[in-house]
Amino acid sequence: MHQVADVEVAKNIMDANKKLADKNKKNLEDKGIFCVDFVGAIGSGKTTLIEEIIDNTDYKIGVLAGDVISKFDAGRIEKHNVPVVGLNTGKECHLDAHLVGHGIEDLPLDDIDVLIIENVGNLICPVDFELGSHLRIVVVSVTEGDDTVEKHPIIFKTSDVVVINKVDLADAVGADADKMVDDAKELNPDIKVIKSSLKEGTGLDEIIDCIDTAMKN
Amino acid sequence: MHELSMAQGIINAVLETAETNNATEVNEVTIEIGRLAMINPEQLEFILGVLIENTIIEDAEIKIENIPVEIECDDCEFHGNAVIDDKDHYAPMVKCPECGSYKIEILNGKDIIVKNIVIEKPDD
DSSP states (O other): OEEEEEEEEEEEHHHHHHHHHHHHHHHHHHTTOEEEEEEEOTTSSHHHHHHHHHHHOOOOEEEEEEESSOOHHHHHHHTTTSOEEEEEOTTOSSOOHHHHHHHHHTSOGGGOSEEEEEOOSBSSGGGGOOOSOSEEEEEEEGGGOTTHHHHSHHHHHSOSEEEEEOGGGHHHHTOOHHHHHHHHHHHOTTOEEEEOBTTTTBSHHHHHHHHHHHHHO | OTHHHHHHHHHHHHHHHHHHTTOSEEEEEEEEEETTSSOOHHHHHHHHHHHTTTSTTTTOEEEEEEEOOEEEETTTOOEEEOOOOTTTOSSOOOOOTTTOOSOEEEEESOOEEEEEEEEEEEOO
């Protein structure tokens, strides 16, 4: 004989990641480390931006570089003589707090005051996974099309800063960079929007100012 | 493709509860998906179907309930459900249905929750 029973599970699948993200943040704060995480489209210039920040600030930077299967980005960062750990997500489209937690364990935390996390290129999946950072910067470029912002509303709604990169190429690809600025501002009136051309050296100072300001708050 | 990791989390939660309650079979699983979770319910169902093979969940009916997005507007103080227009884009645009402002706080609608299961178990 057997019986049928209705059993409450009430398990929030997102909670497991959120708890690990909170733990990552606490571990970093215990060491006095400020954490910035970069999300953005594939090829938008995330790695180049991180290289520029390393070369143009006095922060003691450590980097977690996420990629699906390769260590290309970690290899690029390594050349700038900062500690870096490459994180491979394998089949997954985003970093999660668990992977980041392991990455943090492999960094010399006593020698770092700013941890930069570079997510996998993706404007959708990272939204669901907090990592434990203090500031989230989303990077897109005009070459992805000037409708990229309005097509991916949630990541712009949940980030603190948006960098619209490669504005020097806007005319060549028929994109309106100001439309992207307006779309981001409409979606998230509180978001800081910065237009940049890392190739021509514009916008970088503003991005670094944003990190400075967030660190002081 | 994070439906796979989400599905695995769901299966683990179901199996854990089923085991704790001495289930011999799971007949039904109810999952709540917030409309802002970056998950496609159809893809999730497909992957769940693969993962439950050869488990006690194999024959269960998977029920998915979409949870609306609950918001509070900073401009007009509206508190309630946001209007989601799937025709506009799959990823829902969220704005205040009263005054149209985008200056809103999202209070609910981002989570994926295994709500309950119906199990068969031996008599006590």
